[in-house]
Amino acid sequence: MNQPLAYVHPGAKIARNVVIDPFTTIHSNVEIGEGTWIGSNVTIMEGARIGKNCNIFPGAVISAVPQDLKFGGEESLAIIGDNTTIRECVTINRGTVASGKTVIGKNCLIMATAHIAHDCHIGDNAIIVNGVALAGHVTVGDFAVIGGLAAVHQFISIGDHAMISGGSLVRKDVPPFTKAAKEPLSYVGINSVGLRRRGFSTEKIREIQDIYRILYQKNYNTTQALSIIEAEMEATPERDDIIQFIRNSSRGIMKGYTGSTL
Incomplete structure (x- = not known):
C-alpha cells in the first residue's frame, strides 16, 4: 500500500497488500510478505525478511546491525516467520558471520521492548514477554515462554515447551518441557499446564x-x-x-x- 508519509526504498520488495503506516522507514534489501501490517515509526533495515500476515507495532527496529564489536559489515539477515507479532519498541538485530542470520519462527509473539540480539534462533509459537533481553547466539525452542524482564546469557539454549519465570537470569541451558525459576535459575517442575x-x-x-x-x-x-x-x-x-x-x-x-x- 503506497503511503506518502512513509519512506520505502525502491530496492525493497513489498507485497501488494502490505499496509505501511506513516513515518515508517524501510531500507533497501528488505522483503515483506503479503498481509503484513507495519505500524508508524517502525524502522526496517537492510537484510530484513518478514513473512506473511505479521504485525509490527510502532517504534520497532528490525535488522539493525549487531551490537557486536567483531561485526565487520558483512551481509546478513533478520528473518521473521509468518503470523508473528512484534510489539512496540522491540529491537531485533541481524546476524553476523557466525551464522549469517537471526531467525524468529512462525506464530511468535514478541512483546514490547524485548531485545533479540545477533544470531539468535527462535522457534515457532514462542512467546518473548515484555523487556526480555536475549544476548547473541541464544536458541529458543518451539512453544517456549520467557517471562518479562528475563535476561538470557549468550549461547544459551532453551528447549521446546520450556517456561522461564519473569525476572530470571538465565546462565545455564533450560531443558525442554521444564519450568525454570528461582535464583540461581533452577528446575521447579515440568510445564504441565502448557x-x-x-x-x-x-x-x-x-x-x-x-x-x-x-x-x-x-x-x-x-x-x-x-x-x-x-x-x-x-x-x-x-x-x-x-x-x-x-x-x-x-x-x-x-x-x-x-x-x-x-
Missing part, C-alpha cells in the same frame, strides 16, 4: 515427569541419570529430545531446586 493446553496426554506428561525425577530428584549426577533414563525409559520422541538436548549442552543445564529460600 503441555495440557497443547494436547499432551496425561500419560505423556507423566512420562516426562518421570524422566525429570531421575534427572533432578534422585541424587544422580547427569551422566548417571542419562544412563538410567536410556536403560529404563521406553524410547519416545520426548525422551530422546531431552537426552539429546542435555548431551548437546555446551554451557551445562540449570540445577535442581533445593527448596532453599533467599
Whole structure:
C-alpha cells in the first residue's frame, strides 16, 4: 500500500497488500510478505525478511546491525516467520558471520521492548514477554515462554515447551518441557499446564515427569541419570529430545531446586 508519509526504498520488495503506516522507514534489501501490517515509526533495515500476515507495532527496529564489536559489515539477515507479532519498541538485530542470520519462527509473539540480539534462533509459537533481553547466539525452542524482564546469557539454549519465570537470569541451558525459576535459575517442575493446553496426554506428561525425577530428584549426577533414563525409559520422541538436548549442552543445564529460600 503506497503511503506518502512513509519512506520505502525502491530496492525493497513489498507485497501488494502490505499496509505501511506513516513515518515508517524501510531500507533497501528488505522483503515483506503479503498481509503484513507495519505500524508508524517502525524502522526496517537492510537484510530484513518478514513473512506473511505479521504485525509490527510502532517504534520497532528490525535488522539493525549487531551490537557486536567483531561485526565487520558483512551481509546478513533478520528473518521473521509468518503470523508473528512484534510489539512496540522491540529491537531485533541481524546476524553476523557466525551464522549469517537471526531467525524468529512462525506464530511468535514478541512483546514490547524485548531485545533479540545477533544470531539468535527462535522457534515457532514462542512467546518473548515484555523487556526480555536475549544476548547473541541464544536458541529458543518451539512453544517456549520467557517471562518479562528475563535476561538470557549468550549461547544459551532453551528447549521446546520450556517456561522461564519473569525476572530470571538465565546462565545455564533450560531443558525442554521444564519450568525454570528461582535464583540461581533452577528446575521447579515440568510445564504441565502448557503441555495440557497443547494436547499432551496425561500419560505423556507423566512420562516426562518421570524422566525429570531421575534427572533432578534422585541424587544422580547427569551422566548417571542419562544412563538410567536410556536403560529404563521406553524410547519416545520426548525422551530422546531431552537426552539429546542435555548431551548437546555446551554451557551445562540449570540445577535442581533445593527448596532453599533467599
